[in-house]
Amino acid sequence: MRSFLVNWTRIILVVILVGMFGAVYAQNSVGNVLQLWNVRNNLSGSFQQSADINLWVTNPANISPWSADSTYAVGEIRKHTDGFAYYCEYAQVTSGTFSTDNWTKMWEAAKGWDPIGDATTPFQGIYDGGNKTVKNLYINRKATTASGAYFSDGEDNNGLFGLVQPGQSTDAEIKNLGIINPNVSGRRATGSLVGKSLVPSGSRKKVFITRCYAKPDEVGGTATVSGLGATGGLVGANNSDRKQQVPVIQYCWTNVIVSSTHPTHVGINPDDRPNPYNIKYGGIVGCNETGVTFDSYAWGSVSGGDRVGGIAGCTIDGAIIRCYAIGNVT
Numbered sequence: 001m002r003s004f005l006v007n008w009t010r011i012i013l014v015v016i017l018v019g020m021f022g023a024v025y026a027q028n029s030v031g032n033v034l035q036l037w038n039v040r041n042n043l044s045g046s047f048q049q050s051a052d053i054n055l056w057v058t059n060p061a062n063i064s065p066w067s068a069d070s071t072y073a074v075g076e077i078r079k080h081t082d083g084f085a086y087y088c089e090y091a092q093v094t095s096g097t098f099s100t101d102n103w104t105k106m107w108e109a110a111k112g113w114d115p116i117g118d119a120t121t122p123f124q125g126i127y128d129g130g131n132k133t134v135k136n137l138y139i140n141r142k143a144t145t146a147s148g149a150y151f152s153d154g155e156d157n158n159g160l161f162g163l164v165q166p167g168q169s170t171d172a173e174i175k176n177l178g179i180i181n182p183n184v185s186g187r188r189a190t191g192s193l194v195g196k197s198l199v200p201s202g203s204r205k206k207v208f209i210t211r212c213y214a215k216p217d218e219v220g221g222t223a224t225v226s227g228l229g230a231t232g233g234l235v236g237a238n239n240s241d242r243k244q245q246v247p248v249i250q251y252c253w254t255n256v257i258v259s260s261t262h263p264t265h266v267g268i269n270p271d272d273r274p275n276p277y278n279i280k281y282g283g284i285v286g287c288n289e290t291g292v293t294f295d296s297y298a299w300g301s302v303s304g305g306d307r308v309g310g311i312a313g314c315t316i317d318g319a320i321i322r323c324y325a326i327g328n329v330t
Helices: 002-025 033-041
Strands: 027-030 046-049 077-079 084-088 103-108 126-135 138-140 161-164 172-180 183-185 194-199 207-210 213-215 224-227 235-240 248-250 257-260 279-282 285-287 292-294 306-309 312-314 319-321
Touching: 027 033, 033 084, 033 103, 161 172, 194 207, 257 279
Parallel strands: 027 046, 046 126, 126 172, 138 183, 161 194, 172 207, 172 213, 183 224, 194 235, 207 248, 224 257, 235 285, 248 292, 279 306, 285 312, 292 319
Antiparallel strands: 077 084, 084 103, 279 285, 279 312, 306 312
């Protein structure tokens, strides 16, 4: 009888906990390119990476065009005539026609990976890399205008994740993930892992980036990140609009070459008090404004325009604690 009561007590407790926190415990497995892409379909979810993922095909030089004369297996990725990459979800025999019933539309092939989360719909969940890696991430969303104060082309918030914010009642976190051989270029807020981590003014929760790294592979690889302001080897911007709730980068490291896409540009940004657009470059984080970075280190070289640092290019109202950098800073 006692055993029966104990078991029922446990069941009732589990039901109560699931009712209160059920969404926290439900984890989605991420083990291939399609599943990583689909994280954007549940931006407040909890994810566990179960295998290393190679994004080699995000480089437009490595993606082949779809052909009506070919047969495709599940998992193959091809560029269709609309310029987008498509993932083959169901084996397709030679048919001479292209059907979206078999293919999932993904990134614009010429630009590479489309970051998870943006200014309109940020990532607000938990992503646990499980000590796995994402390799050969390619993003080319940089500004190309050669003159003028404002760069009207290009895109902000670039990285594997674009913009990360806490939820209304939960912290957001990305942890235990390695980025290998990133080749990322964007405009403002550009990093290999996260473009921008931001705590909004009304939030009572935080963003944590924990035990993550970015580096080249051991055999002739390269790791580069370039942007036009707020550009870092791991995170572009680590900011808060509410000083009581700061975003945190902790136990992270990088070996990434960080640079400006337009190192001589001196145009003024009227929305930044006013400072140049070409500002804030760091080995870990470009802009650490009202953010905290601790117990982290950087190996790679850093160069850019104004405000360049081995760990961070800017840390107004923020903090850098127990960190070091050994790369060249220009």
